[in-house]
Amino acid sequence: MKQFTMRNEAFICEHCGKEVSKSSYTARDHCPYCFYSKHVDINPGDRMNTCHGLLKPIGIEKFKDTYKIVYQCEKCHELHKNIVEKDDSIEKIIELSIVN
Numbered sequence: 001m002k003q004f005t006m007r008n009e010a011f012i013c014e015h016c017g018k019e020v021s022k023s024s025y026t027a028r029d030h031c032p033y034c035f036y037s038k039h040v041d042i043n044p045g046d047r048m049n050t051c052h053g054l055l056k057p058i059g060i061e062k063f064k065d066t067y068k069i070v071y072q073c074e075k076c077h078e079l080h081k082n083i084v085e086k087d088d089s090i091e092k093i094i095e096l097s098i099v100n
Contacts, residue, residue: 030057038055039080055072060097068082095096
């Protein structure tokens with residue numbers, strides 16, 4: 001199992017430029033508006049990855065009783081997945097589910 005370091009930080013999205021607040025219940029790992037993330041972790045929250053490319057959302061997949069966003073790094077092309085959050089844009093979830 002991956003080690004998890006809790007990092008719940010506010011940030012400015014490097015893709016859409018919107019201000020993103022801390023999550024109210026878990027660690028914030030992507031923009032709730034455009035779903036982009038940043039390739040900064042090896043294990044969740046460790047900030048040890050030197051890539052720092054943008055993680056582009058490319059799809060959605062079912063995971064237990066929720067969904068995961070599927071990403072591909074625009075710099076190194078590695079694939080990643082993050083669980084959707086309660087305040088994520090439902091329109092963006094639908095858009096990504098149609099792509100699949």
